[in-house]
Amino acid sequence: MNHCRRWIFRKNSTSYDLVANSCAAPEPGDLQPHECLLAIRAVSLNYRDRINWRNLAGRNVEGIVPTSDGAGEILAVGSSVTEFKPGDRVSANFFPTWKSGKFDLRYHQADLGGNLDGMLRDFAVLAESSLVKIPDGWSFAQAATLPCAAVTAWVSLVRRGNLQAGQTVCVLGTGGVSIFALQFAKLLGAEVVVTSSDDQKLQRAIALGADYGVNYRTTPEWSKSVWSWTNGQGVDHVIEVGGPGTLEQSMKAVAAEGHIALIGVLTGFGAPAASLFPLLARNVRLNGIYVGSREDFQSMVQFLNEHRLTPQIDRIFRYEQTPEAFEYLESASHFGKIVIEL
Ligand SMILES: NC(=O)c1ccc[n+]([C@@H]2O[C@H](COP(=O)([O-])OP(=O)(O)OC[C@H]3O[C@@H](n4cnc5c(N)ncnc54)[C@H](OP(=O)(O)O)[C@@H]3O)[C@@H](O)[C@H]2O)c1
Known part of the structure; x- marks a missing residue:
């Protein structure tokens, strides 16, 4: 059986530790009809990951895999998936259930790296309706910078x-x-x-x-x-x-x-x-502003396919260096984004 490496939050006396952990890898045969199996290749950190890690918002993230932002490759798709095929390069929306239109408070119940497991793991199973193709020619590290920070900036300036x-x-x-x-x-x-x-x-x-x-x-x-x-x-x-x-x-x-x-x-x-x-x-x-919908993410990707923008990655850490990457985020020495490659 394949293993899935992952980092998880583990409660300590005041906040959370980052703990390396593993579980059984999801199998293509276990996918629901609308699900896709992804191999995550890179994630990026946001200030929100520090908020969860340091328990600054009093949120319970015990046992949760951190980070909303990741990018990877589709390995297998469920029987009803029409938009994606194995080999497609994708990312996932911060709120997997906010597809388009107005925000609904219920979307807060399902946010990646908060109430739901995030992307800091080898494999993830996600609904096709939460996935977005990454911009043409972008590396996984570059695409991993998009879901939270870039969508928030895009929605703030453009839609709203x-x-x-x-x-x-x-x-x-x-x-x-x-x-x-x-x-x-x-x-x-x-x-x-x-x-x-x-x-x-x-x-x-x-x-x-x-x-x-x-x-x-x-x-x-x-x-x-x-x-x-x-x-x-x-x-x-x-x-x-x-x-x-x-x-x-x-x-x-x-x-x-x-x-x-x-x-x-x-x-x-x-x-x-x-x-x-x-x-x-x-x-x-x-x-x-609280990030955006999948439709916002898709319209931003369309813009990125039509305009030349290079995401500013300050540093790329290896998967094993995850605690170091979080400490670097906390130091606020970075310019732009911090990425962890798997
Ligand atoms: N509502 C949403 O949808 C949403 C989405 C994403 C992020 N956020 C929030 O937006 C904030 C930024 O997130 P991020 O991930 O971009 O953070 P980040 O990458 O960690 O940003 C860190 C930088 O913020 C700047 N900063 C810190 N204190 C400041 C101050 N008093 N005045 C001006 N700049 C200050 C510093 O820039 P210098 O080093 O240049 O001084 C610091 O390096 C966080 O509070 C995060 O929770 C909200």
């Missing part, structure tokens, strides 16, 4: 944000979501300002196409700098990944009738200390 060429975008920090947002925004004809705690990362962002950078550590009131950069107009879109500790500056940086995509909790889950009045005063559109 309705970004137009010539508009301005402010992305906070240089992590996975923000660097994809920078890359999408540039391809869509926007001007982009990036904030970072690190001048070298700002230089990298500018080399990647950013029009302007501000160090939020040395310039805590970075909104003033963004405001001047827009000639006193404010930015049309803010990719708000910081949460309570950054919202005040984001509200001060946004234009009248601008858009804030409320995405992240890098500064915690608490309430913002700042008054929310600027949102009213500026007639701001505030969109809560």
Whole structure:
């Protein structure tokens, strides 16, 4: 019998340990009619994996395989599968049951690497309706960066944000979501300002196409700098990944009738200390974003097949180095994405 290597979360006194483990590999003969058997080749890490690992959201992930994001190859398909065949190169949607249309709160009950086993394992069995073909010519490592960070950036700017060429975008920090947002925004004809705690990362962002950078550590009131950069107009879109500790500056940086995509909790889950009045005063559109549907993922892949975008992979770790990869994520030294190859 084949074995399936996997990492799992194991509860310790305060949070979770990452434990290497194995189980019997799924067999093609056991597939339900609409299921596909995948060999996972690469996964990528998101800040959310740190949240689960360090128990920052009080979520029970005991025994769960981490990471929503992976890419691999289809080994076998069930009898009713029509969209895929063995050999196809695929990834899976963050919410396997959110196919298209409006979000439903029930989708939270099934998220990869949260309530459901994620991708940090040799094999996975997933419904065909959750899978998405990866962009043409992309490696598995590259494609593994897409499901959470890239789809979130795409939905924030395109479906929910309705970004137009010539508009301005402010992305906070240089992590996975923000660097994809920078890359999408540039391809869509926007001007982009990036904030970072690190001048070298700002230089990298500018080399990647950013029009302007501000160090939020040395310039805590970075909104003033963004405001001047827009000639006193404010930015049309803010990719708000910081949460309570950054919202005040984001509200001060946004234009009248601008858009804030409320995405992240890098500064915690608490309430913002700042008054929310600027949102009213500026007639701001505030969109809560939680990744996207399979249809969003597919429309993003179509865009990636039509435009040249190279995902920014900071480092690739081997499967055995998984704990090191999580520690590297926690150090926040990365620019863009961290990948683990299986
Ligand atoms: N709602 C959703 O659908 C969704 C989806 C994906 C992610 N998220 C959330 O979005 C956030 C980002 O996720 P990610 O995976 O892209 O994270 P990540 O790759 O781990 O991003 C880390 C980077 O964030 C930046 N950062 C940290 N604190 C900051 C602050 N106070 N101001 C500005 N930038 C700051 C730092 O950039 P520098 O080193 O350049 O300073 C850091 O390197 C997380 O809170 C995550 O949970 C939400």
